[in-house]
Amino acid sequence: xxxxxxxxxxxxxxHFNVPDANLRNFLVSVFRSMPQIIxxxxxxxxxxTTGFNNWKNACSRLEQHENSINHKNCPIQIQDINQxxxxxxxxxxxxxxxxxxxWKNILLRIVAVVRSFALRGLPFRGDNELIGSSxxxxxxxxxxxxxxxxxxxxxxxxxxxxxxxxxxxxxxSTVFEEVISIMAEKVNKYSVDExxxxxxxxxxxxSTPDITAELFDVVNDLIKRYGLDWFNCRxxxxxxxxxxxxxxxxxxxxxxxxxxxxxxVPCAEHSLNLVGTHAVDSSK
Numbered sequence: 001x002x003x004x005x006x007x008x009x010x011x012x013x014x015h016f017n018v019p020d021a022n023l024r025n026f027l028v029s030v031f032r033s034m035p036q037i038i039x040x041x042x043x044x045x046x047x048x049t050t051g052f053n054n055w056k057n058a059c060s061r062l063e064q065h066e067n068s069i070n071h072k073n074c075p076i077q078i079q080d081i082n083q084x085x086x087x088x089x090x091x092x093x094x095x096x097x098x099x100x101x102x103w104k105n106i107l108l109r110i111v112a113v114v115r116s117f118a119l120r121g122l123p124f125r126g127d128n129e130l131i132g133s134s135x136x137x138x139x140x141x142x143x144x145x146x147x148x149x150x151x152x153x154x155x156x157x158x159x160x161x162x163x164x165x166x167x168x169x170x171x172x173s174t175v176f177e178e179v180i181s182i183m184a185e186k187v188n189k190y191s192v193d194e195x196x197x198x199x200x201x202x203x204x205x206x207s208t209p210d211i212t213a214e215l216f217d218v219v220n221d222l223i224k225r226y227g228l229d230w231f232n233c234r235x236x237x238x239x240x241x242x243x244x245x246x247x248x249x250x251x252x253x254x255x256x257x258x259x260x261x262x263x264x265v266p267c268a269e270h271s272l273n274l275v276g277t278h279a280v281d282s283s284k
Contacts, residue, residue: 103170105152106153106156106170107170109143109146109150109153110143110170110175110176110179111179113139113142113143113146113176114139114176114179114180114183115183116142117138117139117142118180118183122138123137123138124137124138124139124173124176125137125139125173126138126140126141129171129172129173130162131144131157131161131162131171132144132161132162139173139176140171143157143171144157156169157171188226192226192227192228195228196227196228199232200232200233200234201228201232201233201234202233202234202235202236202237202262203219203233203235203236203237203255204236204237204238204267205219205236205238205244205251206238206239211243213254215243215244215251216251216254216255219251219255230255230258230259230262231258231259233255233259233261233262234261234262234263235262235263235264235265236251236252236255236262236263236264236265237264237265237266237267238250238251238252238264238266238267239266239267239270240266240267240270240271240274245264245266252264
């Protein structure tokens with residue numbers, strides 16, 4: 001009598017040969033059509049031939065099999081099978097690998113353009129996102145320019161340009177915004193890791209119309225999110241607006257309540273701008 005026991009993983013359709021109610025033999029005959037699996041038991045032991053019923057010593061017997069030369073050679077043999085050109089799915093795998101390489105090369109070009117623009121603070125968008133338009137923005141303009149000297153990119157643009165919704169040609173604003181976000185996360189992580197290595201840090205916050213309490217909550221949330229410690233902070237610098245630099249009602253007040261070693265230093269550039277503004281006003 002033979003029955004099949006279902007188990008949670010794909011290898012678990014295990015056959016048990018049951019000549020009587022008290023004897024169960026583990027067989028691998030079900031795996032004969034799967035050479036990658038049968039290699040796991042490819043030896044002359046009872047695991048691969050007559051079956052196994054010594055369940056009392058199953059752990060030690062399986063451990064003995066795992067330490068055998070045949071079993072240790074299995075990963076190499078399986079790898080050879082996977083790399084052979086005779087695989088039934090070899091053409092499919094080649095097609096998948098070709099697709100991966102294609103989109104990888106497209107993304108390399110996209111990321112290079114995005115990185116160059118981001119480093120220089122240049123705008124990406126235009127009035128539209130149409131290939132061939134004189135108002136499609138710097139991002140698409142740059143890709144069009146590169147494509148004049150890059151046949152691979154030119155072919156991609158000719159095939160997927162202006163494809164509209166429902167396609168993924170990696171030429172839209174959605175893509176470069178996602179790339180910018182990924183770059184920003186990397187930059188933030190690098191900066192935070194460097195701060196943690198050096199231990200001490202200062203904060204600079206640009207001017208904002210938010211009230212002091214809300215602004216402090218935002219700054220405090222950022223400090224916690226990046227795993228920084230207020231007690232390692234040694235300086236704070238803002239513009240000269242009252243909600244920022246005010247000794248009692250500005251942002252510097254709640255920050256100093258946490259750590260009185262966080263000294264406030266007015267932003268030199270904002271102060272210089274105020275000097276210039278007042279100098280011009282007084283000369284009128």
